[in-house]
Amino acid sequence: MPFYFLFSLGVSLMLAIALFALLINRLQINWTRQNKIGISFLLPVLITVIFIFVIYLDTQPKVLDLINLIQGNTKTIEVQSEEIEVQGNNLIIDDQIYLLSPLSENISDQKTYRFSYLPNSKIIVYQEYDTTLPKIQDVSLDENSNGSDQNKPDNPDYPIDTTTPIEVVDPGF
Numbered sequence: 001m002p003f004y005f006l007f008s009l010g011v012s013l014m015l016a017i018a019l020f021a022l023l024i025n026r027l028q029i030n031w032t033r034q035n036k037i038g039i040s041f042l043l044p045v046l047i048t049v050i051f052i053f054v055i056y057l058d059t060q061p062k063v064l065d066l067i068n069l070i071q072g073n074t075k076t077i078e079v080q081s082e083e084i085e086v087q088g089n090n091l092i093i094d095d096q097i098y099l100l101s102p103l104s105e106n107i108s109d110q111k112t113y114r115f116s117y118l119p120n121s122k123i124i125v126y127q128e129y130d131t132t133l134p135k136i137q138d139v140s141l142d143e144n145s146n147g148s149d150q151n152k153p154d155n156p157d158y159p160i161d162t163t164t165p166i167e168v169v170d171p172g173f
Helices: 002-031 038-071
Strands: 075-080 085-087 090-093 096-099 111-117 124-131
Touching: 002 038, 002 124
Parallel strands: none
Antiparallel strands: 075 111, 085 090, 090 096, 111 124
16 A cells, blocks of 8 residues: 555655646746736746645655655554545544545445554555454353253263373383
8 A cells, every 4th residue: 555655645746846847937938028918927926826735735744754654654543444434535534534545445344444544644554454243142151951061070071080190210220
């Protein structure tokens, strides 16, 4: 699942680089006064605002998490499947949104999940689960049909003396 994080980081970096290149292009058009539409001179301002939001909200947390991924610093949450709300590849657990790879297996009922995620971007990099067995009714133990318990000494099949005889060997020949 780290591949999903690395792919997402690559897409975020390419988006940031593309916005930066578009900003440079639009600034050059403004400097050379080649605007064909009068209002297009404000386009660099709009691109700058979008660029700042993309860097701050998307790219920067993933770049910080790249260091955490390399060092193995992940946070872990353990949760029952009934407490997980799935929306696409988003998992909502205790009002927190975690990103799960679309290629990972679906969340099933009656399982306890353990997710390891990166702290800044909340992308899940490792997922494991234990099957939660249904609760079985308590059954009282009945006596055997012959009325004797296998573990009681009054049973003739149960040996009373469990010691083994020891053979003494004379060390002198």
